[in-house]
Amino acid sequence: MPQKKSLDELKALSKQIRREIIEMITAAKSGHPGGSLSAVEVVVALYFGVMKHDPANPKWADRDRFILSKGHAAPVLYSVLAECGYTPKESLNTLRKLGSIYQGHPDVRFIPTLDASTGSLGEGVSLAIGMALAAKLNGSPSRTYCMLGDGEVQEGQIWESAMYASFHKVDNIVVIVDHNGIQLDGWVKDIMGIEPLAEKWRAFGWHAISLDGNNMSEVLSAFEEAEAIKAKPTVLISTTLKGKGVSFMENNPKFHGQAPTADEAKLALQELQ
Amino acid sequence: MPAKTRYELKLGMATREAFGRTLAEVGKKNKDVVVLDADLSKSTYTNFFQKDFPERFFECGIAESNMVAIAAGLAYAGKIPFCSSFSAFVINKGFEQLRVTVAYPNTNVKVVGTHSGISIGEDGPSQMSVEEIGLACSLPGFLVFSPCDEVSMAAIVRMATDHVGPVFIRAGRMKAAIIYQADQKFEIGKGIGLTDGKDVTIIATGLLVAEALKAAETLEGEGISARVIDIHTVKPLDREIIAKAARETGAIVVAEEHLVDGGLGVRVAQIVAETTPCLMEFVGLTGYAESGSPEELIDKYGLLARDVLTAVRKVLARKK
Numbered sequence: 078m079p080q081k082k083s084l085d086e087l088k089a090l091s092k093q094i095r096r097e098i099i100e101m102i103t104a105a106k107s108g109h110p111g112g113s114l115s116a117v118e119v120v121v122a123l124y125f126g127v128m129k130h131d132p133a134n135p136k137w138a139d140r141d142r143f144i145l146s147k148g149h150a151a152p153v154l155y156s157v158l159a160e161c162g163y164t165p166k167e168s169l170n171t172l173r174k175l176g177s178i179y180q181g182h183p184d185v186r187f188i189p190t191l192d193a194s195t196g197s198l199g200e201g202v203s204l205a206i207g208m209a210l211a212a213k214l215n216g217s218p219s220r221t222y223c224m225l226g227d228g229e230v231q232e233g234q235i236w237e238s239a240m241y242a243s244f245h246k247v248d249n250i251v252v253i254v255d256h257n258g259i260q261l262d263g264w265v266k267d268i269m270g271i272e273p274l275a276e277k278w279r280a281f282g283w284h285a286i287s288l289d290g291n292n293m294s295e296v297l298s299a300f301e302e303a304e305a306i307k308a309k310p311t312v313l314i315s316t317t318l319k320g321k322g323v324s325f326m327e328n329n330p331k332f333h334g335q336a337p338t339a340d341e342a343k344l345a346l347q348e349l350q
Numbered sequence: 351m352p353a354k355t356r357y358e359l360k361l362g363m364a365t366r367e368a369f370g371r372t373l374a375e376v377g378k379k380n381k382d383v384v385v386l387d388a389d390l391s392k393s394t395y396t397n398f399f400q401k402d403f404p405e406r407f408f409e410c411g412i413a414e415s416n417m418v419a420i421a422a423g424l425a426y427a428g429k430i431p432f433c434s435s436f437s438a439f440v441i442n443k444g445f446e447q448l449r450v451t452v453a454y455p456n457t458n459v460k461v462v463g464t465h466s467g468i469s470i471g472e473d474g475p476s477q478m479s480v481e482e483i484g485l486a487c488s489l490p491g492f493l494v495f496s497p498c499d500e501v502s503m504a505a506i507v508r509m510a511t512d513h514v515g516p517v518f519i520r521a522g523r524m525k526a527a528i529i530y531q532a533d534q535k536f537e538i539g540k541g542i543g544l545t546d547g548k549d550v551t552i553i554a555t556g557l558l559v560a561e562a563l564k565a566a567e568t569l570e571g572e573g574i575s576a577r578v579i580d581i582h583t584v585k586p587l588d589r590e591i592i593a594k595a596a597r598e599t600g601a602i603v604v605a606e607e608h609l610v611d612g613g614l615g616v617r618v619a620q621i622v623a624e625t626t627p628c629l630m631e632f633v634g635l636t637g638y639a640e641s642g643s644p645e646e647l648i649d650k651y652g653l654l655a656r657d658v659l660t661a662v663r664k665v666l667a668r669k670k
């Protein structure tokens with residue numbers, strides 16, 4: 078297993094991952110910076126502080142699993158997987174190019190150690206439930222983590238899976254909603270508001286924890302709390318800033334699905350020093 | 351058939367943009383036209399309509415199946431709803447609703463799936479719609495359109511508005527070569543012969559129409575006369591033009607940016623089998639693609655004039 082990192086190390090690593098996200102998307106000239114940057118602390122915390130996994134033994138049956146249901150945020154996952162040693166770091170900047178293992182959306186055909194292929198929103202919690210049920214059948218301690226976008230929870234399937242997980246007491250999954258307030262066409266509150274979000278999940282029988290998802294220590298303690306919850310699934314309502322860390326991308330719907338120009342990337346990388 | 355043999359193939363706008371612009375025009379004339387989108391209005395270009403007629407635009411969020419059934423409700427109540435998203439999401443997530451709330455009760459819903467095929471490029475297979483012709487054509491009562499350029503798209507959006515009943519239209523992301531003059535007449539279910547030819551027929555749809563024309567030009571230089579037919583209406587398919595081509599040329603190549611399984615080719619083959627059996631070859635996809643630039647993908651997955659030529663040579667060799 079990668080060594081657990083200290084809080085300061087996790088914070089420093091988050092900054093590095095943000096730089097790599099900017100570099101990858103800039104090199105690709107397309108991609109989704111906003112929702113990759115907002116999710117950094119959670120994904121870093123999962124792979125370097127929370128999940129049991131082993132890059133030397135990627136198919137370890139009892140490993141914890143992670144499903145990036147908002148698959149368009151692939152760069153954050155790729156950068157973290159490479160940092161763990163699952164995939165080569167030197168080719169991160171081939172993102173989205175023909176032949177690259179770093180496909181536009183996570184693709185198990187190219188990276189077999191990924192826990193699932195994603196890209197069509199709404200499907201991750203169901204997949205996570207399936208993996209969690211298999212773990213229970215196998216008597217495995219494996220836990221499954223699944224990250225959703227806040228726009229993504231507009232999909233009806235999310236609520237079908239939410240209802241299933243609590244009714245069937247699937248307590249070995251944790252869902253994280255990356256609550257950055259922005260989707261593709263604009264602000265979630267203008268397109269189809271989802272509030273009160275934590276209350277919705279509670280009404281569906283989940284243990285809901287609200288936190289600042291860009292605050293590493295809050296992220297770590299939320300996962301700790303989740304681990305102790307038995308007989309119900311847990312959801313983290315992880316409030317974040319879309320584009321976090323780059324001033325002109327923060328809270329800017331334009332950078333949902335647009336690569337920075339070379340000049341913008343330069344500025345962004347300066348800010349992330 | 352027109353006497354034309356040379357096509358300039360100047361790049362025009364993407365068919366999705368032609369859709370969005372025409373939709374806004376149609377909305378001006380017909381107040382019953384309403385539009386629904388699922389958090390992709392800037393990509394599907396329904397945002398033009400939204401800007402002009404905000405009160406007749408319904409943003410449904412990332413919830414495609416709900417969108418389709420809301421559209422059906424609007425249609426039951428006398429509106430003419432156009433609902434749009436990436437084709438991969440609206441046709442796949444919305445399929446059950448397309449079946450039970452649209453096809454079966456025959457509601458007047460128009461579905462426009464943009465970002466068809468693999469030429470969307472870098473986003474990769476989860477966003478690439480390669481099963482849509484098979485899916486849409488399997489729905490009884492649906493008209494299925496696959497325009498190749500901005501001119502045919504504009505005409506088809508207008509015809510779809512006037513037609514009473516379910517319609518599916520596929521649209522592409524990339525700029526598309528202009529095939530037609532502005533005054534070209536289109537008729538639902540009538541293919542268009544773009545070149546005359548007697549040795550072989552190339553039946554194409556969407557982006558492959560331009561590739562078919564390039565292939566025909568090369569063949570002409572080799573003394574082979576190829577008939578190129580644009581199928582803008584995949585359903586109902588033009589039996590007459592296909593049977594005639596089979597009879598007169600004895601060899602048909604079908605080319606499409608879609609899985610060969612369930613695509614235009616197998617539907618053409620059915621008509622050929624029922625009318626005048628002849629030799630056939632198929633140009634299309636056999637599986638899921640990957641990320642890459644549109645140009646690289648079209649090359650790697652065999653959707654260029656070169657690939658149409660290979661198929662033509664194969665079918666002609668079999669003819670001998």
Ligand SMILES: Cc1ncc(C[n+]2csc(CCOP(=O)(O)OP(=O)(O)O)c2C)c(N)n1
Nearest residue numbers: 112196197198226227228229259260261389
């Ligand atoms: C089923 C489906 N519909 C539409 C899309 C296109 N799409 C990609 S990202 C996105 C917006 C996602 O917003 P959100 O879930 O809030 O993610 P984030 O803000 O974290 O990037 C949309 C609509 C998709 N990938 N899948």
